Amino acid sequence: MGRLAFVPQLLALILVLQALPSHSLPKGSAKELCNESKCKPPACRCSGTDIPGNLAAKDVPQMVLLTFDDAITRLLYNTYYKNILFNRTNPNNCNISTTFFTTHEYNDYGATNWLYQQGHEIALHSITHQPGTDYWKDASVDTLTKEFIGQREILKQFALIPEKDMKGMRTPFLQMAGDNTYQMITENNLEWDCSWPTSQFSDPPMWPYTLDYTSQQDCPIPPCPVSKFPGKWVVPMVDWSNDDGIPCSMVDTCPMIDDPVELFAFIKQNFHRHYDSNRAPFPFFIHAAWFAALPMRFDVYVQFLDYLESLPDVYIVSVSQMLEWVKNPTELSKLKDLWKCWSIPETNCARPRNCELIRQDNGETRYMTSCTTCPQVYPWLGNPSGTSS
Numbered sequence: 001m002g003r004l005a006f007v008p009q010l011l012a013l014i015l016v017l018q019a020l021p022s023h024s025l026p027k028g029s030a031k032e033l034c035n036e037s038k039c040k041p042p043a044c045r046c047s048g049t050d051i052p053g054n055l056a057a058k059d060v061p062q063m064v065l066l067t068f069d070d071a072i073t074r075l076l077y078n079t080y081y082k083n084i085l086f087n088r089t090n091p092n093n094c095n096i097s098t099t100f101f102t103t104h105e106y107n108d109y110g111a112t113n114w115l116y117q118q119g120h121e122i123a124l125h126s127i128t129h130q131p132g133t134d135y136w137k138d139a140s141v142d143t144l145t146k147e148f149i150g151q152r153e154i155l156k157q158f159a160l161i162p163e164k165d166m167k168g169m170r171t172p173f174l175q176m177a178g179d180n181t182y183q184m185i186t187e188n189n190l191e192w193d194c195s196w197p198t199s200q201f202s203d204p205p206m207w208p209y210t211l212d213y214t215s216q217q218d219c220p221i222p223p224c225p226v227s228k229f230p231g232k233w234v235v236p237m238v239d240w241s242n243d244d245g246i247p248c249s250m251v252d253t254c255p256m257i258d259d260p261v262e263l264f265a266f267i268k269q270n271f272h273r274h275y276d277s278n279r280a281p282f283p284f285f286i287h288a289a290w291f292a293a294l295p296m297r298f299d300v301y302v303q304f305l306d307y308l309e310s311l312p313d314v315y316i317v318s319v320s321q322m323l324e325w326v327k328n329p330t331e332l333s334k335l336k337d338l339w340k341c342w343s344i345p346e347t348n349c350a351r352p353r354n355c356e357l358i359r360q361d362n363g364e365t366r367y368m369t370s371c372t373t374c375p376q377v378y379p380w381l382g383n384p385s386g387t388s389s
């Protein structure tokens with residue numbers, strides 16, 4: 001919840017950084033420009049705005065990415081997530097899927113398991129969500145591993161999420177550590193990151209791509225990766241913008257609109273920039289605090305999901321499902337061969353335990369909900385299983 005306090009600072013930071021010269025072609029990089037005859041899906045894709053598989057836009061499903069950042073609390077689960085996300089289907093009659101970027105503190109691992117059981121994707125957003133961007137900008141591969149892979153361990157152990165299903169991440173404050181971020185992704189078998197905004201490639205919008213070759217993407221929050229990371233995916237955060245051209249990567253940081261009719265029009269206008277052009281995945285990235293700050297936003301969000309449901313070629317999918325499509329570009333008429341409906345897995349967490357634990361670094365008490373036996377101490381950086389020393 002405290003995350004909201006950083007939104008104005010983040011906006012200010014983004015505006016300042018966007019005024020700087022872009023870093024689209026890094027100096028001193030040994031990489032080659034992407035060659036489309038060598039770089040082909042499923043393993044490789046050049047950065048750019050062309051439609052995968054050279055399909056016509058009318059044959060491409062408009063994929064919509066709904067994501068939610070930070071801790072999944074029981075309150076957010078009961079108030080918002082289960083009400084908007086369950087019992088809603090795509091045109092193939094499978095349930096929709098969304099992506100949660102989870103942080104550890106105050107996260108409810110029972111509710112996390114229930115979202116996973118319903119087919120939503122659980123991704124990584126660090127253990128500590130340490131305030132201040134310098135920590136993230138200067139982070140070593142070791143620190144990043146402790147933060148993100150530590151969170152993967154915690155989710156595996158206490159929310160019973162299979163490790164193979166946690167494939168991606170978003171870094172706090174969208175502050176990457178350049179090559180170190182993708183080095184950590186590579187060393188730990190993650191597949192993708194979704195932290196890198198683009199304002200230059202929003203009209204037409206950029207499609208996801210791999211880091212086999214030099215990226216053309218602008219770098220609004222440096223440092224961005226410059227080395228080669230074959231087969232690792234960038235899911236660009238394509239900026240939204242308003243009539244004055246003010247960009248925003250997280251919808252929480254867009255200029256405030258307090259009239260529901262205007263807000264709906266603003267959302268729709270940004271959606272149509274994707275839907276009416278190259279159909280690159282449409283991002284709708286928020287923190288649930290966005291709903292809490294102004295309750296009408298929740299109604300407008302539901303109204304927008306209803307609007308999407310009325311369109312026969314729009315699919316609300318997780319980031320990983322979207323990448324499956326990009327790796328195997330499939331016409332609308334053949335989608336049933338690509339996306340199968342989710343079947344509820346065996347792992348269940350019907351009665352999560354409430355654990356009262358001590359956070360070792362500051363002695364404070366934390367309450368943690370777990371699908372399995374309570375740990376001895378509060379899991380934290382360097383000790384994700386929470387064993388007492």
Ligand SMILES: [Zn+2]
Nearest residue numbers: 069070172173
């Ligand atoms: Zn966050």
